[in-house]
Amino acid sequence: MEESGGRSDIFKLSRDWLSVQEVVSAVGSSSCGAISLFIGTTREDEVGGRKVIGLEYEAYELMAQSEFRKICDDVRARWPTVTHVCLHHRLGWVKVGEASVVVAISSPHRHEGQQAIQHVVEQLKASVPIWKKEVYDTQEASWKENAE
């Protein structure tokens, strides 16, 4: 957790089930009228006749932390009123229907938070060193690649 002038950037990689309420509480602030949130979950899917049963995540943990900090610096440069940013990402096995990522941003008004959260999710996918492998009901698996 980084604190500067009452603003915090919180990043956590977790092998446990993610708590939405914990992420929301982490960004709560009485100076903020808006909290924007994004939850990414493992979707039930079929790929070439095989059913996806879950995802297996891994990360380059220290570098992920520092790339997250860069994203937050960038967010604060673009949307200076953004108050707190909190991102929790799962590692290890995440079965269909469970959250792999929860991001929340608090801001005095809603527009900047809603724009900032889209930027954080895009940048997370583009620059934070995390990887997932789709695991199928046939026991096969394949590493994914973010399109964006």
Added chain:
Amino acid sequence: MEESGGRSDIFKLSRDWLSVQEVVSAVGSSSCGAISLFIGTTREDEVGGRKVIGLEYEAYELMAQSEFRKICDDVRARWPTVTHVCLHHRLGWVKVGEASVVVAISSPHRHEGQQAIQHVVEQLKASVPIWKKEVYDTQEASWKENAE
């Protein structure tokens, strides 16, 4: 709760504390990879030297329900992949720091959900018959008006 083709539009007016987890659970679906969420909270504020201590909400309840349904119909026409929409709004006394509204939308991919949630929040403010009065530490109060 309206169900049609596995899609639900849920609207609740509540005099109790809003549970973010309850709203998230209401839109969860194994066919969805994304949940977008917005939480509106009562901001600590000063108006003309008086401190806002909370908000008092009231609604034209049946009409609010039907205006919400119109918003959901419009959302589904614009973003046909949106799966579930859930909106909980507080009534009565909401003190500073507490949530007055929680909206969640699930969708297979995140872009449509993130656009749709902004539309729902804008339309909520523009067309759902709900009113709030700001209450100050001086015991004075004033009815608010949405700018948008």
Added chain:
Amino acid sequence: MSAQVCVLYFAKSVELTGLKEEEFVAVPTPISSRDLWRLLLQRHPRLSLLQHQVVLAVRQQYVAIGDQVVTLEDGDEVAVVPPLSGG
């Protein structure tokens, strides 16, 4: 023709009228929304503070104050809708 309608007040209009709802027993119908608003103003002159900001809802559908003509039936709900501030 006339109808008996139930008028609902919300937000500032409750404070201005001192009422949450009341019955209007002989409202002419059809009637323009402007004339309907004038009837409300006759009974509650303080509602003029909301002039130019207020709209009405008839059977839970918004009606701007103006030339639009509405047809009322006994038991219809008419609401005074000050500027919204939900969210």
Added chain:
Amino acid sequence: MSAQVCVLYFAKSVELTGLKEEEFVAVPTPISSRDLWRLLLQRHPRLSLLQHQVVLAVRQQYVAIGDQVVTLEDGDEVAVVPPLSGG
């Protein structure tokens, strides 16, 4: 000059090398990122399956494979970074 660096593998590169990390004892420095990648390929020819998709990270900073020259010190971390898929 040469340096001893720690090479980290992630995702598909773990499967291709069978390793999560290993020491490279005498890496020439300064070195272009293209030559650094060639050294890795010499030791693990199957990494060529990642050719054109992979980037490196040196001291936790991304370096595209190309002409860019990096200076290595003993103990530096070099990572093989297959296409990202977080989120």
